[in-house]
Amino acid sequence: MxxxxxxxxxxxxxxxxxxxxxxxxxxxxxRPIQVTLRDGGIEPREIDVTQGTTVDIVVRNDGTQIHNFVVPDFYVFTQNLHPGETVRVSFVPDKTGKFRYYSDRDGIPEAGMQGTMKVASQPGTAG
The missing domain is CATH 1.20.5 (Single alpha-helices involved in coiled-coils or other helix-helix interfaces)
Incomplete structure (x- = not known):
């Protein structure tokens, strides 16, 4: 050579x-985003993500009652989690803005168990 x-x-x-x-x-x-469900509360109360990027969330029920995790605008609906159970969900947000997430019972968000997901536009794009 x-x-x-x-x-x-x-x-x-x-x-x-x-x-x-x-x-x-x-x-x-x-790293995955850690979401903790407690009776009457959800942490964190706000999550910041980017449009078009995979969002990986680990949800743990640290409460004494059954809870779940729902982000309806992105069709994320976990199964009911018994106390101590954990589930991992992934999705790719396809729109920007502020979107609610929560734990629900019979389709109704539980009191105090709500948060906001802020989806920013992809880097280099307007929005």
């Missing part, structure tokens, strides 16, 4: 390693 070919090969290998490292760091830093 001649010198220019070796230089190009080395540069491409370096670039590939950099891209791979960035991808690995990006995946490692994308």
């Amino acid at each position: 001649n010198r220019p070919t070796r230089a190009v090969t080395a540069a491409l290998a370096s670039l590939a390693a950099t891209v791979l490292l960035q991808a690995m760091c990006s995946v490692a830093s994308a």
Whole structure:
């Protein structure tokens, strides 16, 4: 292999390693959002996400009653969670704005168990 070919090969290998490292760091830093359900409360009360990006949420029922997690604008409806149970949900928001999430009983949000999800526009777009 001649010198220019070796230089190009080395540069491409370096670039590939950099891209791979960035991808690995990006995946490692994308932690799920933790949502905790308690009798009469939900934490956090506000979640900020980005349109078009996968939202990964781990929901845990730390209450003494059965609760669930609902984001109706994005068709997210978990099963009823018994005390101590956990479920993981993922979805991709396709619109921007502020959207309610809550735990419901018979289709009615439970008192105090509501929050707001703020969906920002994709980077580089207006909205």
